[in-house]
Amino acid sequence: LDLRLQAVSRQLSTNATDAALWLERADLHRQHRDFLAALTDLTTAEQLRPRWAPVALQRARVLADAGQLAGAIQAASACLTLDEGNADARVIRARCCAELGQLTAAIADMDLVLAAPVRPLPDLYLERARWQSAAGKPAAAVQGLDAGLARLGRTPSLLLPAIEYAQQADDIAGALARLEQARRFMAGPDYECTRSNLLRQVTSPKSSPPLTPAVTPPAPTLIIPP
């Protein structure tokens, strides 16, 4: 990172009017967590190329990393004004909103990102499900993860959380059905423990203490002499 930073700085010393170079250096400063330097470079880039969406996007990234969530949301929105389909800006805005507890706005942004035809990454479905669950909508979380599974294939990254959210939504049958689908992705004790807990929830109130994971037999001892 340092070498790259030096290289870009050298290029800027001979070509200070290239907005893309200022933008690149801003991102390198961001990765270095030198947010002030990053913002300064972005200001220069913006002066050289006003109303350029990548500058607003980068500003959103910097501010988000710096914990300036409101500012990041503002910058991401500015980016979206210039480039309404910018998925990166929308994801940043969604995450910042979620951190600020604005879950409805976060979910709405992520809905738009996931509705795009570009193949999304599993994490985006997972994040939205977490926000939906936190917003008291675990059934929507399950539905969203199911949509992800339909689109990305049956990855355990989405299937296993879907069990948890179905359980939260009191959809024990749905949770058990998904558990069976996920069985090959789970260690035996984890599967048995989850299943036992789900079956207990069928007959017992939610307040029943969950079972702890089954104890795995101890591994053979390797004796290391002193």
Added chain:
Amino acid sequence: MNCLNFLRHYLLGPIGLIGLFLCGPDQAQAVTVLPLTAPWRYTTTNLDAVPWTTSAYNDTAWSGPGNALLYIEETTLPAPKNTALPTNVSTSLPWRTYYFRTAFTLTNATGLWSVTFSNLLDDGAVYYLNGVEVKRLRMDPGLITNATFANTAVGDATNYDAFTLAGSALTNFVEGTNVLAVEVHQINAISTDVVFGASLMASYGWPDSALTRGPYLQSSTTSSVVIRWRTDVAVASRVIYGPNLASLEFTNLDLSIGTEHIVTLTNLQPDTRYFYAVGDAATNLAGPDADHFFLTHPLPQSTKDLRVWVIGDAGTKNANQQAVRNAFTNFNGTNLVHAWLQLGDNAYDNGTDAEHQAAVFNMYPTLLRSSVTWPALGNHDTAYGTAYVDTYPYFDIFTLPTAGEAGGAPSGTEHYYSFDLGMAHFICLDSMTASRATNGAMATWLRSDLAMNSNRWTVAYWHHPPYSKGSHDSDPGGPGYDVQMGELRANFLPILEAGGVDLVLAGHSHSYERSYLLDGHYGTSDTFNSTNVVQPGSGRETNGLGAYLKPDGLGESPVGNRGAIYIVAGSSGQVSGGALNHVAMFTSQNVLGSLVLDFHTNRLEALFLPTNGVPNDWFSLIKEGAYPPQLTNASVLPGGELQFTVLSRAYRTNIIETTSNLLVPDWMAITTNLSTNAVFEVLDTAAPGFTNRFYRVRRP
């Protein structure tokens, strides 16, 4: 009937194929029939239910003609902005939909091979030729009306959208005047820009194509492989293949036209060598010969010997990279390479397509056509970008498993994946862009992938090393520290070690660093202590404490937390020094080279191969189950005591027993040895007075 028409009309069956090869290629010719700056008539009137796309429709009441590009756009575009389009006066924004028509003349329509459209477009469009729809760009299937929006936004139309019509899609082209009608749709009602322009190039006859990349092998399994290559002009894709070079019995033909060729061969036999050739519809461009072959993977239960080559940070495109490659080529000779891993930074400086061409495809052409490469994403492959997206050239270049098709759990993404290669399971993580949180998708997937794994050997690899004191220090605050190093160490090593990983490979630091057999070290180097060392020493059978030893899963899940070897192998293209003093490492070297892994049933042999071709580090990792101890070098001492040597395994309990009568044995223990060494001496002080004394050594 010329070859083209023969192809068009009869290619559906084997007779067509035979005829095709007899014909041979025609001379190709390309003609621009519609330039990008051609004039178009246009309107914003709602034309729902109006037959405006037909040749007979009268468009003289429309605006124009105006030369393309037609636009409402502030940004500079790759072609002249010639005709400003009207906005909606009530909103001052562009209209939702714009309609365009133009005409062009085509001669020799029956001899057409393909027509390529190159478009500058913002946002989506539907194309009609002589009244028939021929293409949609960024528009959903189904009914299109004036109110329909595009499905994907284009920030600015700074890149060309190209597509090619060929085969049956050419049916609607006519000799003489053709009418092209296009409707352009906005992404939404508040979009501020719109751009349209298109050029058409007609190609006659089969083009003479040439390889510009590959062939290269991807994503092999026990029953399939992906073969990829690139040509200089758009042609069809064909692979002929079979286990017998003298008579390749199978053909896979894809008549879609393109320069990027990706052919998946299926229904293959496991653990089999297939020879192949790639080409366009008529001509072989590479192979068939003894150098063009692929190996399907052995079944997971197999004990087939395997060789894997590992390079890290190789993509310098310079003499260093060549020297490392040449050292391996010479070392390997004619041995099969079942897989080769690239640990990231495969193409300096920014992982562009051109840099991949120079650093990968031009550098390893021989290996690429006979061995499958499995890459990991490095910081240079994303041009330092940390955005978790699929838009890096890396993802266009490589075809990686997402659905568990090569073994392991489906990841749903090419960022991280796993595959089975015979008795070994390989796990590739994305340390650069994917979430490194313990509750992120990658960590969840990894737990499942390990839970499913019952292979004897497990190897994990990614770019950023968890332990290094090379050009990147894995301790926060150290020179060149990157947050990925600490996060992978803290969040992913516990998962991997619990899952029984044997080897963890990384690059990033441009050095070679190799650890002892370790477990449970997830902090900074100053927290490392002897409890993290499962077994010290070199791991070499011939000296010191002998080979590293681990219990075998014996067909079940690997036994967790019994030690893993951590290797930084990032010196395959350059060396960059560093303190090279990480306490977890048995050896640390500022030396160019690569890593060679040989799997022999319950034994893994690894060696570091510098450019001089003489390995300067090596170790063995052995899974218990075989390898019995031996007694040797017996001698009688002057007092009648008997002394002998036991060759055993370090850290194993050995009970040495004796009897004086093998016919009616009464084995009695004379010592129980807890050995830290693979070689130890036993003295039988009770031996004097016996005529015969028999010994055995066994494990409790």
